[in-house]
Amino acid sequence: xxxxxxxxxxxxxxxxxxxxxxxxxxxxxxxxxxxxxxxxxxxxxxxxxxxxxxxxxxxxxxxxxxxxxxxxxxxxxxxxxxxxxxxxxxxxxxxxxxxxxxxxxxxxxx
Amino acid sequence: xxxxxxxxxxxxxxxxxxxxxxxxxxxxxxxxxxxxxxxxxxxxxxxxxxxxxxxxxxxxxxxxxxxxxxxxxxxxxxxxxxxxxxxxxxxxxxxxxxxxxxxxxxxxxxxxxxx
Numbered sequence: 001x002x003x004x005x006x007x008x009x010x011x012x013x014x015x016x017x018x019x020x021x022x023x024x025x026x027x028x029x030x031x032x033x034x035x036x037x038x039x040x041x042x043x044x045x046x047x048x049x050x051x052x053x054x055x056x057x058x059x060x061x062x063x064x065x066x067x068x069x070x071x072x073x074x075x076x077x078x079x080x081x082x083x084x085x086x087x088x089x090x091x092x093x094x095x096x097x098x099x100x101x102x103x104x105x106x107x108x109x110x
Numbered sequence: 111x112x113x114x115x116x117x118x119x120x121x122x123x124x125x126x127x128x129x130x131x132x133x134x135x136x137x138x139x140x141x142x143x144x145x146x147x148x149x150x151x152x153x154x155x156x157x158x159x160x161x162x163x164x165x166x167x168x169x170x171x172x173x174x175x176x177x178x179x180x181x182x183x184x185x186x187x188x189x190x191x192x193x194x195x196x197x198x199x200x201x202x203x204x205x206x207x208x209x210x211x212x213x214x215x216x217x218x219x220x221x222x223x224x225x
Contacts, residue, residue, distance in 0.1 A: 033213065096166065098143070100152035
């Protein structure tokens with residue numbers, strides 16, 4: 001499979017804790033994008049990280065990329081109940097289509 | 111600037127009927143992508159279109175499915191003779207350009223239920 005695979009599949013934490021989600025892929029990429037999806041809703045774009053970048057920040061989000069290990073991680077610091085959602089990584093390689101994994105379902109308990 | 115619009119949001123069809131899903135990209139975006147999501151799964155790419163052109167349809171089933179993005183009007187994903195297995199959420203995304211790795215902005219999706 002050429003899909004990105006997120007790990008863990010499910011994560012449950014308390015408000016205020018940090019949440020780390022990982023993503024692995026198999027083929028070379030131009031960039032990797034993280035999305036959030038609330039239950040029954042569309043996807044919200046979080047961060048795009050290009051293959052020549054190692055780390056990007058956006059507010060409480062930090063994304064790292066290790067192309068030698070073909071992996072990326074998404075860190076959400078000081079989590080809130082509103083962060084409860086599914087998080088997907090998607091890779092973009094030689095074509096324009098995004099290849100998604102199955103996602104990590106994050107639950108932040110108040 | 112309105113986001114990506116999709117309609118209808120929910121669509122119920124009986125087996126054998128046709129389903130038409132519409133997508134209006136963000137203003138200024140000329141690239142449209144369709145994805146399908148089964149319950150508890152990630153999104154699967156179906157087709158990538160520019161105005162009046164299909165660029166990549168490698169994810170489209172060979173039969174019953176077609177897509178278009180005319181010069182005027184929304185992009186249409188058409189499913190003929192629907193079967194229960196077509197029940198899924200169909201998402202459209204748009205981007206301002208195709209090359210260089212631009213963010214794709216997603217619509218709210220159309221949830222198709224085939225009874």
